[in-house]
Amino acid sequence: MPHIEIEQEVASFMGTEGAISYSDTASTVTSTLPAFAKKGDLVMIDSAIHEAIQVGADLSRAKIVYFDHNDMQDLERKLEQVRSEDKRLRRDSTKQRRFIVTEALFREYGDLAPLKELVELKEKYGYRLFLDESLSFGTLGATGKGLTEHYQVPVEAVDMLTVSMAYSLASIGGLCIGSMEVVDHQRLSGAGYCFSAAAPPFVSRFAREALVRLQKEPALVEELQKNAQLVVKEIKSKCDGKLKLLSNPASPLVVLAFDGQASTLPHKIQLEILRQVIAGCTARDVLIGSSEDIQGPKMADGLGPKFRLTMRSTFSEAEVCNLVAVLSEVLEEAVGEYTTVTASQEPEHEEPY
Numbered sequence: 001m002p003h004i005e006i007e008q009e010v011a012s013f014m015g016t017e018g019a020i021s022y023s024d025t026a027s028t029v030t031s032t033l034p035a036f037a038k039k040g041d042l043v044m045i046d047s048a049i050h051e052a053i054q055v056g057a058d059l060s061r062a063k064i065v066y067f068d069h070n071d072m073q074d075l076e077r078k079l080e081q082v083r084s085e086d087k088r089l090r091r092d093s094t095k096q097r098r099f100i101v102t103e104a105l106f107r108e109y110g111d112l113a114p115l116k117e118l119v120e121l122k123e124k125y126g127y128r129l130f131l132d133e134s135l136s137f138g139t140l141g142a143t144g145k146g147l148t149e150h151y152q153v154p155v156e157a158v159d160m161l162t163v164s165m166a167y168s169l170a171s172i173g174g175l176c177i178g179s180m181e182v183v184d185h186q187r188l189s190g191a192g193y194c195f196s197a198a199a200p201p202f203v204s205r206f207a208r209e210a211l212v213r214l215q216k217e218p219a220l221v222e223e224l225q226k227n228a229q230l231v232v233k234e235i236k237s238k239c240d241g242k243l244k245l246l247s248n249p250a251s252p253l254v255v256l257a258f259d260g261q262a263s264t265l266p267h268k269i270q271l272e273i274l275r276q277v278i279a280g281c282t283a284r285d286v287l288i289g290s291s292e293d294i295q296g297p298k299m300a301d302g303l304g305p306k307f308r309l310t311m312r313s314t315f316s317e318a319e320v321c322n323l324v325a326v327l328s329e330v331l332e333e334a335v336g337e338y339t340t341v342t343a344s345q346e347p348e349h350e351e352p353y
Helices: 002-014 025-036 051-060 072-089 115-125 180-189 201-216 219-238 260-264 267-283 317-344
Strands: 018-022 042-046 063-067 098-103 128-132 160-164 174-178 243-245 253-258 289-291 306-310
Touching: 002 018, 002 174, 002 201, 018 025, 018 180, 025 051, 025 098, 025 128, 025 160, 025 174, 025 180, 042 051, 042 072, 051 098, 063 072, 072 115, 098 115, 115 128, 174 180, 201 219, 219 243, 219 253, 219 317, 253 260, 260 267, 260 317, 267 289, 267 306, 267 317, 306 317
Parallel strands: 042 063, 042 098, 098 128, 128 160
Antiparallel strands: 018 174, 160 174, 243 253, 253 306, 289 306
């Protein structure tokens, strides 16, 4: 059966005992976390997580504690607070299931989770680590195995690993990868698995064929990573002082915030410039996305609206360079126009009597 075949193929590729497939991408995360975390349990979550993880945490009814985005000092401080409460209340920590939940490659910023530090903390304090590899699977690591391969961390160090089939595999649905204990438990406890029909056969078959191609053509990952490095180099060269790079240089998702003069403008003006730049780039056959507001449930970053660029392995060097050149030119025109208008609207100072 196709959905069984993709489970076996992914488990073999990642080097894990098993995998379980869900017919919907969002329901993968929203089902996996509540299958293990219940009322009375504790979930430590990065404050910049995407909505599906937030929904999964809410559905679990566990106690949720947020730590500052990718701030391991803040995370350890909160882990220590829990440990201190255990001692003060004479509470047995083994009676409560505890989890650290984060993304591998963050959708909001394009930066990477500090996986080695997370593994150290989860082992030190006795937590389970839940990692969403949806954007990093097929894009990071020498062969596309994701953040674990990128940082050379054994995949077994992550207790629950989720992957979307909607990105690198260009299909529909999702997967949870891990030990047979983790996988089998979800066959009866994963709501999105139990109360949903299996994915259409062609969807699972397509995902499997995409994964087979990924394994047969490692140059796909190599070319993608080259383009990610090239676009960062071009941005630093052509957009220095105009845009600030927020994403990791290895990320195929490039996230940029306003820098220099544009960053001092009111938020409303920044939004107008962002939309004008996107429209101007589109008119010149360059498609750029945006992130107008932070999506994290407990986070206000103060960075303003952001540009989002997505690299592909099929982009030529000329296309990547043209993308950045067009973005730089259109941005400069838009910022110059709004700066001129803003300056002309400032009231004139009258000479004192």
